[in-house]
Amino acid sequence: MILLIDNYDSFVFNLDRYLRELGCETRTVRNDAISISEVERLQPQAIVISPGPCTPNESGESVAIIREFGATVPLLGVCLGHQAIAVAYGGQIVRAPEPIHGRASEIRHDGTRLFEGLPNPLTVGRYHSLVAEPESLPGELRVTASMSDGVIMALEHRQLPVFGVQFHPESVLTVGGHMLLKNFLSLAGIDSQTPPLPEYAPPVEEADFYRQPIGPGAGRLLR
Known part of the structure; x- marks a missing residue:
């Protein structure tokens, strides 16, 4: 069973669906x-910390769960969950150079573990105004993906099965989201089904439409 920690964000339903499409039993709390x-x-066989509004300090038990179970249970943090991983091991969270709400961006990754078999550069969906500060990251965490300007897009623990992605693998804007989650499941020792056909993501130059907040709650603080 995969335990999903819901940080009060609708994207948790996408994560749940993707994991179920990969053949996993899930429980969301x-x-x-x-x-x-x-x-x-x-x-749980693994824990996924979901996206959410606000900051890791306002994410309920998320940081405590990472600190308590990071050494024994494979763990993936998405967006706010990724930031919570940085905080759990001593990093700092700061304002991003610019707030992003629904933008397809190209990132560069190291091609290992979470990113095995994925295109490089990789188009990903981003929804955040906060980021992990590179200078504050402790030695046990390493950056595995970033933007061209150095903004951290993914990290992992050097010894423990703990992984974080600032972007949203469960977003339609992300290429290969199912495959990234399948890679996490494999790293966790969990068998999974073949991912569905590759998801559509608009080319980066065509993604301007997604850059402006729309709908109720669009002005909230993004993670």
Whole structure:
């Protein structure tokens, strides 16, 4: 069973769907409706910390779960979850050079582990106004993907099965999102099904439409 920690964000439903499409059983619990002892009782095969608004310090039990289980349970953090990983190991979160709301961007990655078999550069969907500060990252975390300006797009722990992505693999704007999640499952020792056909993502130069906040809550602080 994959435990999804929901940081009050609708993208958690996309993550749940992608994981189920890969053949996983999932359970989704809100970040303030679960305790460390409850996670122990559930004995998940892996934990996914979802995106969400605001900051890691306002993400319920997310940071505590990373600190408690990072050494024993494979863990993936997405967007806010990625930032929570940085904070859990001593990093700092700062304002991004510019807020991003629904933009397809090209990132460069190291081609290993989470990114094995994925295009490089990789087009990904971004929704955030905060980022992990490179200078503050502790030695046990390493950057595995970034923007051309150095903004961190993915990291992993050097010894533990802990991975974070600032972008959204579950977004239609991301190429190969199912494959990235399948790679995580493989790293966690979990068998999965073949991903569906590659998702559509608009070319980066055609993605301007997605850059402006729209709809209710568009002015909220993005993670």
